Amino acid sequence: MPNDASPYAPLLAHIARYVALTEDEQAALLAELAVCTLPRKACLLEQDHVCTASYFVLQGCLRMYFISDKGAEQITHFAIENWWLADYTSLSTQTPSQFFVQAVEPSTVALLDYQQQESLLSRVPKLERYFRLMMQRVTAAAQMRILYLYGQSGEQRYHHFATAFPDFVQRVPQYMLASYLGFTPEFLSKIRAKAAHQALRSPSSGS
Numbered sequence: 001m002p003n004d005a006s007p008y009a010p011l012l013a014h015i016a017r018y019v020a021l022t023e024d025e026q027a028a029l030l031a032e033l034a035v036c037t038l039p040r041k042a043c044l045l046e047q048d049h050v051c052t053a054s055y056f057v058l059q060g061c062l063r064m065y066f067i068s069d070k071g072a073e074q075i076t077h078f079a080i081e082n083w084w085l086a087d088y089t090s091l092s093t094q095t096p097s098q099f100f101v102q103a104v105e106p107s108t109v110a111l112l113d114y115q116q117q118e119s120l121l122s123r124v125p126k127l128e129r130y131f132r133l134m135m136q137r138v139t140a141a142a143q144m145r146i147l148y149l150y151g152q153s154g155e156q157r158y159h160h161f162a163t164a165f166p167d168f169v170q171r172v173p174q175y176m177l178a179s180y181l182g183f184t185p186e187f188l189s190k191i192r193a194k195a196a197h198q199a200l201r202s203p204s205s206g207s
Helices: 009-016 021-030 088-093 112-125 126-151 154-164 165-172 174-182 185-201
Strands: 032-040 044-046 053-067 073-080 100-113
Touching: 009 021, 009 053, 021 112, 021 126, 053 112, 053 174, 073 165, 073 174, 100 112, 112 126, 126 174, 154 165, 154 174, 154 185, 174 185
Parallel strands: none
Antiparallel strands: 032 100, 044 100, 053 073, 053 100
């Protein structure tokens, strides 16, 4: 059984929150995994390439984005520690992707090859449940993002995100956060300046 020093320890701990694997089942999983260490800005997936694996972030941060018709990067997803990320359309159909997956910061990622995953799920049915629960989380997050994009103002989206993920807001470059939230870096600067001004004027900020 892997110890806490294993690079896969975070993944095994995450799986244990949802299903209980035996030592043999853990060994079967680990036999199909690979670890990839990425410097900042390195790509795991490039547009027009087939996505061949699912990525679990052991350490660091990834982003998924596409290039718009105007040549701008539009970020659709981030993934930090304990999150899975992949172009699931490309992965499931094994057709070229329209997205890039890139390291926002130096990152360590566990890779589960698509073909190996299919074999693994047939041998370890518990992992079918685990990955079903993960896909439900991914789908729920995507639905909520659509709701916020179309149902809230840009300022409301920023404050909601900053409240829900305060550490993440400080971790991601401002232009990337603006792209993800659907507005320009300049608009984000104005929102932050307004929030800072309001905080200074708040009675609770005084000594």
